[in-house]
Structures are given as structure tokens and as C-alpha cells.
Amino acid sequence: MSTSVLYHAFNLKGITYRTTRFKGDVIEYFADVKEEYIRCPKCGQRQYTFKGQKTRSFHLGPIGRKKCFLVLSLHRIKCSTCGALWWPSLPFMVGKHRFARSFALIVLDLLRFGTIRWVADYLGVGWDMIKEIHKLKLQRLYRNIHLHKVRYIGIDEFSIRKGH
Numbered sequence: 315m316s317t318s319v320l321y322h323a324f325n326l327k328g329i330t331y332r333t334t335r336f337k338g339d340v341i342e343y344f345a346d347v348k349e350e351y352i353r354c355p356k357c358g359q360r361q362y363t364f365k366g367q368k369t370r371s372f373h374l375g376p377i378g379r380k381k382c383f384l385v386l387s388l389h390r391i392k393c394s395t396c397g398a399l400w401w402p403s404l405p406f407m408v409g410k411h412r413f414a415r416s417f418a419l420i421v422l423d424l425l426r427f428g429t430i431r432w433v434a435d436y437l438g439v440g441w442d443m444i445k446e447i448h449k450l451k452l453q454r455l456y457r458n459i460h461l462h463k464v465r466y467i468g469i470d471e472f473s474i475r476k477g478h
């Protein structure tokens with residue numbers, strides 16, 4: 315495995331591959347943030363110091379029947395020019411979610427063939443993560459609906475009381 319395989323297979327931009335760990339049915343790729351992706355969000359400068367460290371783990375699509383994760387070592391950055399403090403964010407990240415963008419795309423592909431429960435079981439993740447990805451997609455799709463063109467609204471399955 316290498317930086318370029320991670321880029322081409324999982325669309326992981328902005329990282330440098332370090333090592334791989336095989337553990338049961340899990341493969342973990344360890345990596346660091348590339349220096350050129352670190353730039354002050356306030357003043358644009360590239361002089362900085364590290365102020366704190368954490369590790370974030372991201373779900374990737376499976377290889378064969380193995381679950382894959384990116385384990386990214388992150389430093390909190392302090393801008394030497396303006397003093398701003400921030401955690402670097404990379405193009406494959408989706409907010410604070412614990413999956414890479416390419417994982418979300420696989421989920422959306424699979425949801426064309428099965429239910430949220432089915433996709434969650436197949437990928438070995440919680441129902442709520444699949445539901446969240448589905449919700450993000452719906453929000454993106456239906457953010458800009460013009461209501462003045464709506465003539466009918468359909469409502470699927472609602473209850474007035476528990477058990478109805």
C-alpha cells in the first residue's frame with residue numbers, strides 16, 4: 315500500500331501513508347497530514363507550530379471482506395503570524411463524521427439495492443451511520459426546492475400515538 319494507492323482507491327488527498335496494520339477482519343492504514351495542506355484559514359500564512367495532537371479514524375470502503383480504516387494523526391496548528399488555532403481539515407472529510415467521503419459514496423451506491431439495515435450489516439457499521447449518510451444526501455438533493463411549484467405533498471407512514 316502506498317500514498318498513491320490510497321489516493322486512487324479511496325480518493326484520500328492530503329495525506330502521507332505511514333504503515334498498515336492487519337488485525338482480524340480489519341485493515342488500518344496509518345497516515346499523516348501533508349504539510350502543503352496546512353495553511354492558516356484566517357491569514358493564509360504557512361508558518362506554524364503544533365499545539366496538541368489527536369488521532370482520528372475514518373471508515374473506508376472494504377477490500378475483499380476486510381473492513382478498512384484510515385487512522386490519521388492530526389496536530390492542532392497555531393499560526394505564527396496571527397495566532398489562530400485550528401485542526402486541519404482535508405478534502406475527504408465530511409464535517410466531524412467518522413467516514414471518508416468515498417465511503418459515503420459506496421453507501422449511497424448500496425442503498426440503491428437494499429435497506430439502511432442491510433447496508434449497515436453488510437459494511438459492519440451502525441444503522442445510525444448509514445442513516446446519517448442518507449440524510450446528508452437528501453439534504454443536498456432537496457436543499458433548493460422551490461415551494462411555489464409544489465402542488466401535492468405525500469406523507470409516508472406517520473402515527474398519532476405509539477403503536478398506531
Ligand SMILES: [Zn+2]
Pocket residue numbers: 354355356357358359393394395396397398
Ligand atoms: Zn494566521
